[in-house]
Amino acid sequence: MCSLVLPPWRPLPLAASPSLPSTHPLPPSSACHVPTRARTPPRRAAAVPRVRAATPDAHDAAALMVARAEAGDFAEARSMWAQLLHSSAAPCLAAAAPRLLPAYARLGRPDEILLAARELAARDPAAGRALYPLAVSCLGAAGELARMEDAVLDMGRLGLRVDSATGDAFLRAYAAAGTVPQMEAAYRRHKSTGLLISRGAIRAVASAYIARQKYYRLGAFVSDAGLRRRRDAGNLLWNLYLLSFAANFKMKSLQRAFLEMVAAGFQPDITTFNIRAAAFSKMCMFWDLHLTADHMRRDGVAPDLVTHGCFVDAYLERRLARNLTFAFDKLDGTAEPVVATDGIVFEAFGKGGFQASSEALMEATAGKRRWTYYKLLGVYLRKQHRRNQVFWNY
Numbered sequence: 590m591c592s593l594v595l596p597p598w599r600p601l602p603l604a605a606s607p608s609l610p611s612t613h614p615l616p617p618s619s620a621c622h623v624p625t626r627a628r629t630p631p632r633r634a635a636a637v638p639r640v641r642a643a644t645p646d647a648h649d650a651a652a653l654m655v656a657r658a659e660a661g662d663f664a665e666a667r668s669m670w671a672q673l674l675h676s677s678a679a680p681c682l683a684a685a686a687p688r689l690l691p692a693y694a695r696l697g698r699p700d701e702i703l704l705a706a707r708e709l710a711a712r713d714p715a716a717g718r719a720l721y722p723l724a725v726s727c728l729g730a731a732g733e734l735a736r737m738e739d740a741v742l743d744m745g746r747l748g749l750r751v752d753s754a755t756g757d758a759f760l761r762a763y764a765a766a767g768t769v770p771q772m773e774a775a776y777r778r779h780k781s782t783g784l785l786i787s788r789g790a791i792r793a794v795a796s797a798y799i800a801r802q803k804y805y806r807l808g809a810f811v812s813d814a815g816l817r818r819r820r821d822a823g824n825l826l827w828n829l830y831l832l833s834f835a836a837n838f839k840m841k842s843l844q845r846a847f848l849e850m851v852a853a854g855f856q857p858d859i860t861t862f863n864i865r866a867a868a869f870s871k872m873c874m875f876w877d878l879h880l881t882a883d884h885m886r887r888d889g890v891a892p893d894l895v896t897h898g899c900f901v902d903a904y905l906e907r908r909l910a911r912n913l914t915f916a917f918d919k920l921d922g923t924a925e926p927v928v929a930t931d932g933i934v935f936e937a938f939g940k941g942g943f944q945a946s947s948e949a950l951m952e953a954t955a956g957k958r959r960w961t962y963y964k965l966l967g968v969y970l971r972k973q974h975r976r977n978q979v980f981w982n983y
Contacts, residue, residue, distance in 0.1 A: 647678030651685040659692045663701065674708060682709055683716040686723060694727040699736050702727050706740065710747065717747055722755040729762025734771075737762055751782060757790040764793040769806070772797055776810070786814055788822055792933060795829050799836070799936045808833035817853055827853075828860050828931065835868035836937040843868060857888065860931040863895045867938045870899035873906055882919050892920045895930045897962050898944035901969065905942075910970060922962040926951065943969050 650673060658666035666689075673682055686705070693701045706724040710717030721744045728737040741759065744751060751759075756779045763775040772794060779786060786794075791814060798807040811829045819826065827850045834843040843865065850857065862885050869877045878900060885892055900916045914922075926947060940948075947965040954960075 647673065647676075647681045648684070650678065651681045655685050655688045655692065658689055658696075661696060663696075663698060667701070670705065670708075674712060679709075679712055680716075683713065683720065686720055690720075690723055690727045691730075694731040694733075697731075699728055699731055699733040703736050703740060703743075707743065710743075714747070718749055721747075721749055722752065722758070725755050726758040729758045729765075732762070732766040734762060734766060751784075753784045753787065756782060756784050757787045760786065760790045761793040764790075764797040769797070769801060769803060773806075780813075785819075785821075788825055791822065791825060791829070795933060796936060799832075799933070802836075804833045804837045804937075824850075824855055824858050824861060825931075827855055828858075828864060829933070831861065831864045832934065832937055835864050838868060838872060840868065840872065840874075857884075857890070859885075859890055859893060859896075859929045860934060862890060863893070863899070863930045864934055866896055866899040867934065867941075870903040870941070871938070873903050875903065878903060879916070879919070882916070886919070891924070891929075893929045894926045894944055894947060894962075895928060895934070895941075896920060897922070897926075897966075898941040898947070901943035901966065902941040905973065910973075913966060917962060917966065920962070922966070924962060926960055926962055926965060946972065 650669060654666050654669040654673070657663075657669065670682070673679060686709070690702050690705065693699070693705075702724050706717070706720050709720055721740060724740045725737055725744075728734075728740060737759065741751065741755075744755075760772070760775050760779050763772040767775070776786075776794065779790075791811075794810060795807060798804070798810065808830055811826045811833070814826060815822070816826045816830055827846075831843060831846050831850070834840075834846055847857070847861075847865065850861070862881055866878060866881050869875075869881065882892065882896075882900075885896070897917070897920055900920065901913060904910060904913050904916065928944075928948070943965075946969050947960075950965065950968060951960055
């Protein structure tokens with residue numbers, strides 16, 4: 590075997606070439622291997638348009654970050670957030686926040702919500718005006734009252750004004766996860782800002798009082814919330830005011846509040862009548878029940894399944910099922926069953942036996958049969974009759 594020993598490389602004198610200027614000498618060893626395009630002056634190469642690198646767009650990266658967070662990969666989502674935050678693509682984070690922050694709240698990462706709001710507000714103060722109300726709403730929906738308070742304090746330090754939506758979210762959070770004193774303190778703070786409480790927040794506070802059976806405080810709350818002043822809330826405040834008496838079966842106060850409602854210029858609706866009918870049914874006050882039906886017919890308010898159920902439950906309680914046809918004739922028993930009553934009434938009174946049975950029956954048939962109140966009554970009476978029978982299995 591032989592070895593090939595190469596002599597040491599020595600530069601040779603450059604031969605004059607007409608194609609290359611003398612100001613750009615090249616070694617002769619590479620002159621024969623360099624392509625013709627490479628021998629073009631750098632000035633001409635700079636004129637050729639460059640191909641854009643295959644890097645993901647900022648909005649695509651933000652969408653990927655949200656997908657990672659929704660999938661539970663918080664470390665990767667946090668890393669992508671940091672990269673976008675410290676780059677020129679930071680404005681796209683404000684557009685991705687309405688999906689990112691609710692994902693953190695849904696998956697139990699409240700610290701990430703507050704941290705994201707603080708970091709983005711420090712980078713872009715204008716984005717904080719839209720991000721902090723969203724953070725308050727998400728933290729409140731998740732029941733994180735302490736962190737929600739921290740977010741509100743951050744808004745105060747930054748000089749951001751608490752708007753109506755943020756105040757409503759704050760009040761709803763305390764109504765859902767706080768105690769009654771905490772909820773009342775939140776309501777006083779909301780009222781001190783001069784903002785009107787929305788219908789949704791009124792319902793949330795009323796549901797909290799009803800769940801704890803604080804009906805006297807419910808009446809005081811709706812009176813303070815603008816019972817006789819607010820027309821934009823419709824009959825909601827008056828219906829809750831009537832409910833505060835009806836649920837405690839204070840019948841004289843209920844009748845007096847109903848007369849005050851009519852005198853104030855409000856027109857009773859189906860919920861108003863059914864609140865009274867439910868209280869009359871529980872007390873088996875048949876005369877007042879029939880007066881309620883006459884009043885509904887005079888005002889042109891069609892009775893629904895709840896109204897019929899109040900009559901059925903009261904008559905069956907006194908074992909007067911044979912007289913139900915007389916009541917159903919006054920209530921238009923041939924009509925198709927509907928439920929038009931506000932659901933907050935069921936939170937206080939629950940659903941009667943006839944209503945619950947009829948709703949289950951109509952849901953089971955799923956529109957395969959046309960039901961009327963008379964047909965539902967026939968089925969319900971047969972069920973009640975068979976329930977009292979004893980079947981022997983030999």
